[in-house]
Amino acid sequence: MKIERLLPGLAGIVFLAVIPLLPVPPFWLTILNNIGLASLVTIGLVLLTGVGGLTSFGQAAFCGFGAYTTAVLSTNYGVSPWLTLPLSLIVGAAIALPLGLITVRLSGHFLPLGTIAWGLALYYLFGKIDLLGRYDGISGIPPVEVAGYRFLSDGSIYYLIWFFVIAVAIGAKNLLDSRIGRGIRALRGGGQAAEAFGVNIVRAKLTVFVFAGVVAALSGWLYAHMQRSVNPTPFGLSMGIEYLLMAVVGGSGHVWGAIFGASIVLVLKDLLQRFLPDLVGTTANFEMVVFGILLVVTLQLARDGLWPFVLKLLPKRRARPLPTSDDKLAKRTLAPAGSSLIKVEKARKAFGGLVAVNDVSFEVRAGQVVGLIGPNGAGKSTTFNLITGIASLTSGSVFYEGRPMTGDSPREVAKHGIARTFQHAKILPDMSVLENVALGAHLRGSAGVFRSFLRLERKQEATLLAEAAYQLERVGLGAYRDRPAGDLALGQIRILEIARALSADPAVVLLDEPAAGLRHGEKQELATLLKKLREEGVSVLLVEHDMGFVMGLVDHLVVLDFGTLIAEGKPADVRKHPAVVAAYLGGVA
Amino acid sequence: MIATFLIQDGVTNGAIYALLGLALVLLFSVTRVIFIPQGEFVAYGALTLALLDGGKVPATISLLVCFGAIAFLFDLWSMRRGADARAFLRSVALNLVLPGAIYGITVMLAPLGLPSVAKALLTILIITPMGAYVYRIAYRPLADASVLVLLIASVGVHLAMMGLGLVFFGAEGLRANPLADDNFNIGSLMVSAQSLCIYGATIAIIIGLYLFFERTLLGKALRATAVNRLGARLVGVRTHLTGVTAFTLAAAIGAVSGVLIGPITTIYYDTGFLIGLKGFVAAIIGGLASFPITAIAAIGVGLVESFSSFFASSYKEVIVFGLIIPVLIWLSLSHGFHEEE
Numbered sequence: 001m002k003i004e005r006l007l008p009g010l011a012g013i014v015f016l017a018v019i020p021l022l023p024v025p026p027f028w029l030t031i032l033n034n035i036g037l038a039s040l041v042t043i044g045l046v047l048l049t050g051v052g053g054l055t056s057f058g059q060a061a062f063c064g065f066g067a068y069t070t071a072v073l074s075t076n077y078g079v080s081p082w083l084t085l086p087l088s089l090i091v092g093a094a095i096a097l098p099l100g101l102i103t104v105r106l107s108g109h110f111l112p113l114g115t116i117a118w119g120l121a122l123y124y125l126f127g128k129i130d131l132l133g134r135y136d137g138i139s140g141i142p143p144v145e146v147a148g149y150r151f152l153s154d155g156s157i158y159y160l161i162w163f164f165v166i167a168v169a170i171g172a173k174n175l176l177d178s179r180i181g182r183g184i185r186a187l188r189g190g191g192q193a194a195e196a197f198g199v200n201i202v203r204a205k206l207t208v209f210v211f212a213g214v215v216a217a218l219s220g221w222l223y224a225h226m227q228r229s230v231n232p233t234p235f236g237l238s239m240g241i242e243y244l245l246m247a248v249v250g251g252s253g254h255v256w257g258a259i260f261g262a263s264i265v266l267v268l269k270d271l272l273q274r275f276l277p278d279l280v281g282t283t284a285n286f287e288m289v290v291f292g293i294l295l296v297v298t299l300q301l302a303r304d305g306l307w308p309f310v311l312k313l314l315p316k317r318r319a320r321p322l323p324t325s326d327d328k329l330a331k332r333t334l335a336p337a338g339s340s341l342i343k344v345e346k347a348r349k350a351f352g353g354l355v356a357v358n359d360v361s362f363e364v365r366a367g368q369v370v371g372l373i374g375p376n377g378a379g380k381s382t383t384f385n386l387i388t389g390i391a392s393l394t395s396g397s398v399f400y401e402g403r404p405m406t407g408d409s410p411r412e413v414a415k416h417g418i419a420r421t422f423q424h425a426k427i428l429p430d431m432s433v434l435e436n437v438a439l440g441a442h443l444r445g446s447a448g449v450f451r452s453f454l455r456l457e458r459k460q461e462a463t464l465l466a467e468a469a470y471q472l473e474r475v476g477l478g479a480y481r482d483r484p485a486g487d488l489a490l491g492q493i494r495i496l497e498i499a500r501a502l503s504a505d506p507a508v509v510l511l512d513e514p515a516a517g518l519r520h521g522e523k524q525e526l527a528t529l530l531k532k533l534r535e536e537g538v539s540v541l542l543v544e545h546d547m548g549f550v551m552g553l554v555d556h557l558v559v560l561d562f563g564t565l566i567a568e569g570k571p572a573d574v575r576k577h578p579a580v581v582a583a584y585l586g587g588v589a
Numbered sequence: 590m591i592a593t594f595l596i597q598d599g600v601t602n603g604a605i606y607a608l609l610g611l612a613l614v615l616l617f618s619v620t621r622v623i624f625i626p627q628g629e630f631v632a633y634g635a636l637t638l639a640l641l642d643g644g645k646v647p648a649t650i651s652l653l654v655c656f657g658a659i660a661f662l663f664d665l666w667s668m669r670r671g672a673d674a675r676a677f678l679r680s681v682a683l684n685l686v687l688p689g690a691i692y693g694i695t696v697m698l699a700p701l702g703l704p705s706v707a708k709a710l711l712t713i714l715i716i717t718p719m720g721a722y723v724y725r726i727a728y729r730p731l732a733d734a735s736v737l738v739l740l741i742a743s744v745g746v747h748l749a750m751m752g753l754g755l756v757f758f759g760a761e762g763l764r765a766n767p768l769a770d771d772n773f774n775i776g777s778l779m780v781s782a783q784s785l786c787i788y789g790a791t792i793a794i795i796i797g798l799y800l801f802f803e804r805t806l807l808g809k810a811l812r813a814t815a816v817n818r819l820g821a822r823l824v825g826v827r828t829h830l831t832g833v834t835a836f837t838l839a840a841a842i843g844a845v846s847g848v849l850i851g852p853i854t855t856i857y858y859d860t861g862f863l864i865g866l867k868g869f870v871a872a873i874i875g876g877l878a879s880f881p882i883t884a885i886a887a888i889g890v891g892l893v894e895s896f897s898s899f900f901a902s903s904y905k906e907v908i909v910f911g912l913i914i915p916v917l918i919w920l921s922l923s924h925g926f927h928e929e930e
Contacts, residue, residue: 055737057744102918109623109736113873114917116625116866121910128903241744248741286756292749299742300730 005320016162020155029154031270033226035262036161040219042246042258043165043172044212049244050252050305051176052208053188054104057240058115061122062213064235065091066220071138071230072131081144081225085218092217093210100209104202111209119237126232137231144225157226164222165259168215171453172255175211178452178461179445182435184208186428193426196388197504198414198443207449245295251305253430260307265291322434322469322481323462329444332417332505334537335401337367341508341539342418346396347386349379349563356382358563359396364508364556369530369540371550371571374560375583380543381423383560384512387541388420389413414443417507421497421514423543429486433477433496436485438468440500471499476525491517495526502533509533511542515549527553551575559583593778595895601784601853602867603891604791605631608846609868610875610883611798612839617877618815619835621736622728625743628865629750630840634716634847635856636754639763641708646699648757649715650692656722657688663725683721691715705768713844720840721833723750728836729829747862754858762860765851787849794842795884807834867894867909874916 020029041059049055069091070084079087099118103111127135144151144160151157175181183204186194191201224230242265250261272287298305335341342364349357357379364370372380385391387398389410397406400416408416419440427436441464447457472478475495480488488496494514501509515523523546530540530553544550550557550571557574559567561583567574574580609627616624633649640647661684668677691714698711727746731739769782802808813821814831822828850856850864871890875883890909897908 049737053737055741099914102914102921105921106917109740109877110873110917110920112737112740113623113869114913117870117910117913120863120866121907124904124906124910128907241748244741244744286752288748289752289756292745292747292752295745295748296727296742299734299738299745303734303738 013166016166017159020158026154027270029158031266033154033158033161035259035266036158036165037219037223037226038243038246038262038266039165039259040168040222041212041216041243042250042262043168043255044215045243045247046250046252046255046258047172047176047184047208048212049247050254050257051188052184052205054205054209055112055244056115056209056212057112057237057244058119058122059212059216059243060235060237060239061119062092062096062216063220063223063239064122064126064230064232065095066217067224067230067235068126068132068138068220069217070221070224071141074142075138075140081142081221085221088217088221089214092213092220096210096213097206100206100213104205104209115240116237119240123232123236126235133231135232137229139229141224141228141230143228151225157222161222161226164218168218169255169259172211174455175449175453176255178457179438179442179447179464180204180207180449180452182431182439183442185431186439189426189428192390192410193422193428193500194439194442195410196390196414196420196422197440197500198411199439200411211449242291245291247305248295249298249305251307253304254307254311257305257307260310261305264306268294322465323458325459325462325466327459327463329441329463329467329505332507334507335366337365337537339366340402341366341368341400342387342541343399343402344383344387344396345399347383347393347398348395349382349386349391350394356563357386357560360560360563360565361396362558362565362568364539364541366507366539367534367537368555369534369542369553370556370558371554372541372543372558372560373545373547373550377562378560379563380560381512382563384420384510384543387413388418388510414504417505418510419501419504419506419508420510421494421501421512423512425490425493425497427485427493427496427500429484431485432482433485433488434465434468434472434481436496437472437499437503438464440471440503441467441505444503444505468499468503471503474502475499475529489517491519491522494518495522498526498529506538508539508541511540511544513543513545515544515546523549591899595899596892597778597780597784599892599895600888601787601891602894603888604787605846605850605864606868606871606890607791607884607887608794608842608849609865610871610887611795611880612842613868613872614875614877614880614883615798615842616835616839617872619811620724620728620814620832621739623736623740623743623877624839625740625862625865625869626723626747626750627839627843627868628861628863629747629754630716630719630843630861631847631850631864632754632856632858632861633719633750634712634844635765635851635860636758636763636847636858637715638708638712638848638851639765639856640758641699641703641711642705642766644700644702646696647712647715650688650695652753652757653688653715653719653722654692656719656726657684660684660722660725663730684725687718691718705766709768709848712848713841716844716847717837717841720836720838720843723840724832724836729832732829732832751859751862754861758858760858762855762857763851764855765848767852768848783849783852790845790849791884794845795880798880807831811835863906867891870909870913870916873913873920876920 041063045059066088069088070081073079073084073087074081103114126132132138151160176185183194183199184207186199187201187204195201246261246265247258249264251257269287272290276286340363345361346359347357348359360383372383374380382391386393389408393406397404399405405413405416445460445464447460451457469481472481475498477492477495477499485496494517498511498514515526518526527549533540554571557568557571558565559574559580566579566583567577612627613624616622637647637649661680664680664684695711695715723746727742731742767783768786771782773780802812810826811831811834813826814828818828867890868887871883871887874886893912894905894909898905901908
């Protein structure tokens, strides 16, 4: 890694390190410590809310679990704080896991609503339990010790807190910049595309939820040893809401924005608590009103928070050079040409009374390009969805290499080696073109959360990115590699989806109207690419409207009309088929 | 005997939660807003009624005038690139004249010692327009946002409204006089007239909502918006109008709930939130979609609360809010995986 890339970070660390050595007022250190503690929780929320598209108002309760775990163990049982640290984190994870399991399967808004309810319930619970000292809490918690040195003063625990903040922030950045991270970032776009390439959506959601719970518990552990006492108040719902405010204000998609947001909110809170009572003449905690308005105004005017504005002021970083990789990813052995690959047998899909696909049977053989055509509403896309597991069959079955795959989820279908594009392109506009394509290679990597967090998967990641870059060059989008995918034109996005499908190393690619929006020259290039795939032994099933494009390309043509198969065979024969002519031109043939 | 008392208590509170739950389902289905601050309308309503009982001019009217003025500024801002005179006049009438008139009426009537029904109606009159202003100020600029963003915004609105409640009403709790003092004996059961009012109002509002949605054009427009926002716009439904309508209705229901609950329990500036959340538990059981299930679930929440406050009083809140966990498990198992739009 180049030293210039590390320079801003190192400067930041040095700056943070010298603050306590300067003659600053003591309350500055108190605020900075609180900012550090809040930043930890907020980083978790950023991953959950801004990146994963979920949210929680109950993170303060997870702080409570971390804090009470160490408080009880270190006061009642004299366990060393260093031993309670892993225990606190495990308790945080152990609480987050079941709570996550029951909510992540529901649509997005049930999780936050659930967190409001248990945020309240747990606050009351903390205040009722004798072991936890009821509402008085637990005091006399020992400080953290390293080799006889006790972290007692604000100035010393400061280093401990900010060490963890920086470590967690870097870890979170690492996690997002990995195979697992791409899956997490895909959640926000609905996750359908990610699932079609083998990302386990439920697991990705659980991962961020548990991560957020664990870092909140870490913050709680630090809080307990900083404050040396705990009581239920800082773990109530209002703190939980404040943490979310920090994430929103800072910029809910940015890890560094979390620290920024925590700083803004806590400094503002301090100022309000000191100056507002004189200003309005009441002692009422008026900051609630200000925070509420701040939250709504931020969402109205800067939905991505304030961090992007800071980023604009900073000099732009150059795109990271692509890591080089000598390893090649293993390739799938393809079935011998002519053997049955996908076999659809009497597939039927009814939406209520409407039969969208009516007992359709056809076959895709290895090494074939098969076209699926028909007028609008003929059931072509529905057939695609039946094969890829997005829609469930009403009756009939689908086989892959002779084995039934009826009822398989999109993720299992992807594992068979079936990759697809979507009629309405599903890309992640904020991610770079390269990352979008690399999402396709998800199943070809194996690194998990921990290796990604510690950046131990760089070698594998490099091969995945190299593969993605190769597929991009192959489809002719190499020049756009580092641009956000949202910058591309519609036709290019369709090609991007093809590159993504190819990086999955598929046995079959299912292309849903790949030529729509392409210019004539681009269509010819696409046809050349598909022919080349056929030579390599990859099969293609495509839905297309452009007859000229289809006729010159496919080996076998299947024609649907009103959900029913009306003709199939060689393109030249099908073209003359009376039912096909009637369906396309209308009237009596 | 204790059981019948607990049941009566539970059903009475449950009826209030039902009103809140219905308002929440109404708002969510029409505007996709998960309206956390619904409870604040309840607290505002109860506190306003209590202040009117004391012959005082409630601070809520100043709040109403402020809300109206801010909404007017928002309208002005969105009209900055040319506006037609009609829209301007409509904005002046709705945002400045209406709250001003309510302010005047209240200042005149408050010291007169009105009959309790008149005070209740005046309270509802004061609170109801706030719904429209809250929509205009907080939610209309976010109309295109996701459910999640709207939910986070709701929490902001809740904080602001609760804080304003503290500023305007102070930290002390107030209790209103009951609408009617009498008690009836039905067999061995003693029923207060106030609980009868609550049952009556709840049933009337449920029937009213049913008729509104089934029989009126505006109600049908609201349902259309709920099903498909874009589609409704294409056939000429003004979706902003449906948003205003839904919020106004919700504020009115909140005010009614406040007037009903004010006399049976002491209300503080932050009580509304807890009451509102219990309505939420019911609304979530109804999947934020079903009116009848929400109403029945609300009665259930009321019963659980009254029984747990008797048998395990210190764990009352833990039990009521913990109730949501099994509900979510059940929803998770019965609905399976939901794809976000």
